[in-house]
Amino acid sequence: MVVSDFHVFVRDCLQHIDLMKKDHPSLPVFLLGHSMGGAIAILTACERPTEFSGMVLISPLVVASPDVATPIKIFAAKVLNLVLPNLSLGALDPYVVTRNKKEVDSYISDPLVYHGGMKVSFVIQLMNAIAKIQRSLSKLTLPILVLHGSPDKLCDIKGSYLLMDTVSSQDKTLKVYDEAYHALHKELPDVTTSVLTEIQTWILQKLSAAEEAHHC
Template identity: 25%
Template sequence: MHRKALKESLESCSAAVKLETKKHCLLSRTSFPIPVPTLRKLVRAAGLGCIAEISIGVVPPVPEYTVARLVHRGYAVHGINHEGHGKSSGSKGYLSSFGDVVRDCSDNFKSVCEKQENRLKKRFLYGFSMRGTVVLQLHRKDPLYWDGAVLLAPMCKIRSNPYMYRGNLALQTGRELLSVSLDTEKNLHEVSLPFLVLHGTDDVVADPSGSRLLHERASSRDKTLKLYPGMWHVLMGERPEDVERVFADVISWLEDRVGVSHDDVVLHIDVSHDLEDASSSTVTLTQDLVGIL
């Protein structure tokens, strides 16, 4: 489906809510599955997933398009704009504490997971770039709570890049991002949940060797690494045919773990980011049965 049509259909099945924390007012957004003509059956998602997205400067249409595609596959996504990002309060682009980001995501996602209609659903986390770091920190915070994770170009290891933007990043934000990246790399052996990690071999932002290390060191019994020769950092922003490959791998992995066939799935996606500023948020994926994630 054309991106414009996907965006319009996504806007028609989304709801935004403001959440009050001790420090900030955060925007939460949920997108619900909608009828898809190509699906033989329409079911509700049977699992719940969370996507952590805090990267600064991601091309807005990319996460928006990804969410729309998942919705059209029957998934529901839930997430929040982090402090200082999107329509949440706080100084723009400023993170006072990465721990606060993880805590906000954990509290918000668990409140969704514990709703009566979601208690029997499986729970999956999804993260791109630095959002992958949020996902791994959420797992470390509560190792047995999540059923799996999908990580696209996770920043387990930062690559030196002379062409990377070096503008006015808040010192505290940079300090928090560097600290959590080093901590994540040091503790990869603690990762024990099922996960799929996908990475382009020509990524000049997040070092692909970090994903190799994650796959090698993680104690998970169910772990899959997919490397895409010639692809860069934003896998969902590659050429259409390559995006199809990546998206197919993600869907196949998810469906294998919820035990459903392609034609029997509807994705519920709980989106944490606002579509007008999708660069910094955290998302939860959920599924039911008259649906699935």
């Protein structure tokens, strides 16, 4: 949970995309990101604004949680980053990720999930990424689908509203789930089914429209 620069994630994402395009040069490319992955997807799209056929964001990180990012806590994090960059802060509460107990249990027992506290230096990188996202949103013109649960305690839904208001895309859709938590694709079965259906339908519509435009 330490990275020298948040752009490392964007670099790796672009590298993967280039590998896929080399193997499948005729296929359109869609970005999909959840939570911090949403932040990575947004910054990836900003790096190459005309390259992608669309972007799907599930509970994206666009603004910092107001409970976490108080002015005092931000100042404290900056000071701590100078003297104790590897200090661990509070761990994530798994019970705010989803209302689906089976998924919570799976999350808790998954050895590939990092269960420690977030490092101070990483919090600073996240804050830098959020600031860059907010400066860059107006660059985006690609089709965007955003799905977010209104009571999300990990990535504030205000970020998705800000994104909708700021991006230059003409084709943008926000679907809000009134009672769902953060990981919509790991939520109660009715929510998860709805989310996956929304995403599939939206991507198929974009592909169909592109196919029609190609033949015109």
